[in-house]
Amino acid sequence: HNILRGKTEMVFLVKPRKLIPFGEQAEVTMRTNFWGTLWACHALLPILRPNARVVNVSSFVSKKSLDKCSPELQATFRNKDLSEEELCLLMGEFVQAAQAGDHTAQGWPNTAYGTTKIGVTVLSRIQAQVLTETRPGDGILLNACCPGWVRTDMAGPNATKGPEEGAETPVYLAMLPEGAKEPHGQLVWDKTVQEW
Ligand SMILES: NC(=O)c1ccc[n+]([C@@H]2O[C@H](COP(=O)([O-])OP(=O)(O)OC[C@H]3O[C@@H](n4cnc5c(N)ncnc54)[C@H](OP(=O)(O)O)[C@@H]3O)[C@@H](O)[C@H]2O)c1
Incomplete structure (x- = not known):
C-alpha cells in the first residue's frame, strides 16, 4: 500500500503468523525459546x-x-525426577506431533509458544536441582520468571506493563542477596513463587 502511494516507509515482507503452518511455528519457536535457552545455559553454567x-x-x-x-x-x-534428557525428548516429540498434525490427540496444548515455555520452566527446575547436587555450598540460585504482560514488539501496545515494570521480577531474581537460599528452581511472577 505504501509503495503504491510512493512512500518510503519500510515494508515488512513477513508472512502473517496465521499463514505459517503450525508444525513450522512449533519447530522455530522451540529452537528459539527452549533450545536457545538450553544451549546458552550449557555454555555458561x-x-x-x-x-x-x-x-x-x-x-x-x-x-x-x-x-x-x-x-x-x-x-x-x-x-521432580524428570531428567534434562527426558525433557529434551518430550520437546522433540511435541514438534514431531505438531508437524504430523496430531499434537492435540497426543495430549499437547494447541500452542507452540506455550509448550516451549513449559520446557523453559521445567528446564529451570532441573538445572537448579543439578546445581544443588553438583555445586553444594556455592550459593548459586537459578529460577525461571515471567515479566508480566509487557508492552514490547511481541505483546503490543495494549499490554499492561511498561518495560521498566517488566524488568522488576527478573532484576529482583538477579539481585537476590548473598546467603539467600530461595527461590531456587521456581517459576516467579510479580516477585512471587508460582505453584507449578
Ligand atoms: N512481553 C510480554 O508480555 C512477555 C510476557 C511473558 C514472557 N515474555 C518473554 O520475555 C522475553 C522477551 O520478550 P519481549 O516481549 O521483549 O519480545 P520481543 O519484543 O519480541 O523481543 C524478542 C527479542 O528476542 C530476539 N530474538 C528473537 N528470536 C531470536 C533468535 N532466534 N536469536 C536471537 N535473538 C532472537 C529479538 O531480536 P530482534 O530484535 O533482532 O528480532 C528481540 O530482541 C521472551 O522470552 C518472551 O517470551 C514476554
Whole structure:
C-alpha cells in the first residue's frame, strides 16, 4: 500500500503468523525459546562463580499451557525426577506431533509458544536441582520468571506493563542477596513463587 502511494516507509515482507503452518511455528519457536535457552545455559553454567544468579525468561503462559496438557503429560512435567534428557525428548516429540498434525490427540496444548515455555520452566527446575547436587555450598540460585504482560514488539501496545515494570521480577531474581537460599528452581511472577 505504501509503495503504491510512493512512500518510503519500510515494508515488512513477513508472512502473517496465521499463514505459517503450525508444525513450522512449533519447530522455530522451540529452537528459539527452549533450545536457545538450553544451549546458552550449557555454555555458561559451567563458568558460574559462587553466589551467581541465573534468570531464565519463561512466561505465565507456561503454567496456563501446562493446565491444558493431558493428565499424563502434566504428571510428567511435575515429576521432580524428570531428567534434562527426558525433557529434551518430550520437546522433540511435541514438534514431531505438531508437524504430523496430531499434537492435540497426543495430549499437547494447541500452542507452540506455550509448550516451549513449559520446557523453559521445567528446564529451570532441573538445572537448579543439578546445581544443588553438583555445586553444594556455592550459593548459586537459578529460577525461571515471567515479566508480566509487557508492552514490547511481541505483546503490543495494549499490554499492561511498561518495560521498566517488566524488568522488576527478573532484576529482583538477579539481585537476590548473598546467603539467600530461595527461590531456587521456581517459576516467579510479580516477585512471587508460582505453584507449578
Ligand atoms: N512481553 C510480554 O508480555 C512477555 C510476557 C511473558 C514472557 N515474555 C518473554 O520475555 C522475553 C522477551 O520478550 P519481549 O516481549 O521483549 O519480545 P520481543 O519484543 O519480541 O523481543 C524478542 C527479542 O528476542 C530476539 N530474538 C528473537 N528470536 C531470536 C533468535 N532466534 N536469536 C536471537 N535473538 C532472537 C529479538 O531480536 P530482534 O530484535 O533482532 O528480532 C528481540 O530482541 C521472551 O522470552 C518472551 O517470551 C514476554
